[in-house]
Amino acid sequence: MALDAAPLADGFGRRFHYLRLSVTEVCNFSCTYCLPNGWKKTGPLSFLTVEEIGRLVAGFSGLGLSKVRLTGGEPTVRKDFNTIIQTVAAAPGVAKVAMTTNGWNLARHTAEWRASGLSHINVSIDSIDPETFHRITGHDKLNQVLSGLDLALAEDFTAVKVNAVLLRETAEAGFDAWARFVRDRPLAVRFIELMKTGDNDDYFARHHVKAQGLRDWLERNGWTPAPRAFDAGPALEYRHPDHAGAIGLIAPYAPGFCDSCNRLRVTARGRLRLCLFGDGGVDLRDLLQDDDDREALTGRIVTSLGGKSAGHSLAVGRSGDLRNLAQLGG
Template identity: 50%
Template sequence: MQQSLEDGQGRRFEYLRLSLTDVCNFRCSYCLPDGYRKPADAPANLSVDEIRRLVTAFATLGLWKVRLTGGEPSLRRELIDIAAAVSRVPGIRRLAMTTNGYRLAERAEDYAAAGINALNVSVDSLDPARFAAITGHDRLSEVLDGIAAARAAGIGTVKLNSVLMSGINDHELEGFIAFVQRHDLSLRFIEVMRTNDNTAFFERHHLAGAEIADRLDAMGWQRLAREQGAGPAVVYAQPGRPGQIGIIAPYSKDFCASCNRLRVSAQGKLHLCLFGDYGIDLRPLLQADDQQDELISRIAALTATKTPGHRLRQGNSGATPHLASIGG
């Protein structure tokens, strides 16, 4: 009989966000405006075998969805091998990846063949100049070509992520709506989140997701029922029209009540919350297949201690230096 993974609040966990690398090649203004700088003492990333053992343990506990994150996961040399290994783990039905779209157009077919069946692609502006200003790269056309290639390759779910920033891209709502309806896509607006490295940026540019929700309501968009295994977005659609808009608003009341996800860093640390104070090292239990029982027990015991919610509304973002550190 398959076990289940629950915390002390009765929340069940079926979704793992697995970081493959801390490295990112973009310089997004809300995350790594000065680019990635590798610490001199950075430990090695988890190997393919360590990742297989980790995901197998989570799957034994009822987890069926894995999202590969970074940094930028496409920079990980073993990405295809990792994706293939994870997709073959019994019980894993959804293998997703969040990417900035780097080389997506040329790699989409390889991703699909390796078992990746869902993609979230970061597109913070549909204006080429603004996209370049936000990310540090004039690559909007390449990213959009990659989205088209991913759909053509048969990746069943392709969504756009856009960080919502007051005074930077908040005026693009109508343009994004027209784009997702024209291409029948889903877009997720994500509130800027305060981390240890972006406090000044957050204070200047944070915009509550509720403001976008109010604008969608005024345009006749309706809130959809939450799907099984879905992430934190509240999703809206316009009756009779293609396309969806989701809002991820971590500063909203009761945001954490429906949490269904855990995180593991690229070096094997379990983070019970994106904005927790520390991660717990699982790597010593990932060295051999005969450690599975101990690993499963450890994951279950730690998950039971997960706190009811983050402390962002109190201005406390825990130990998270920036969103690239454990995948956002």
């Protein structure tokens, strides 16, 4: 099916070519803004199987989807993660297979994942100062993560990017360091404005800073906006003639942030989420048990889009039932 004929559209004319698929809720880091006390098991770990993931992605790709991002939790804690990559990459019509990772396993498996069909990597690195990284993540693994990042850059991935949550303690003072970091590295570092969730009210009040501060810094220092791909995520990236890499920002509190939404989410337990900051979701798992359920699956997905709202309600303090980002994969 041609991409421009994709029937995955909502009532506001937005087209959806991009699926963020969580494969686990488990995370082995304890980041202050997400899981400050570490991940705790609260029930059976009944996450989607490889077979269920294959049927799910085949259903979405049949509707014109062309990009899948594997998330968590930390997706690479799954022992079958490489098989998941192979399964997703084999789906007809899927041109991009991406993942978001904390990078702890990157150095050991980068080449293997690339050979299996992974095309894009985003590594979460909230600071390149070792002490600050340790304080935020709970782990003294910055050198290990950076080694994996540089190995990934040496492979022929379509894109390697870094995600950093924008925090008061790492704001403007750290922008110069990140600019030096991308001077010779052909990667994008994107700062994500801290978002309020059900479990981080006090933390949000202490650490939230507006993304406008980064935008002002970029413009003062000669960085200019770069064009966005049709299936890009929400980041606005900036480039500088003296730097190989880019710096970007994701500003969910900015007016009109949801106007260009092009992505849907499925949780590790098989629920379709129309918005990160929504409630509940639509269960798809009962239609992932047999190949013969493909038509019913795609029908449920298309019908569900009628319930997608124009935007989230973060500006008025409502984040839906999202407790933390590991719950849904961000």
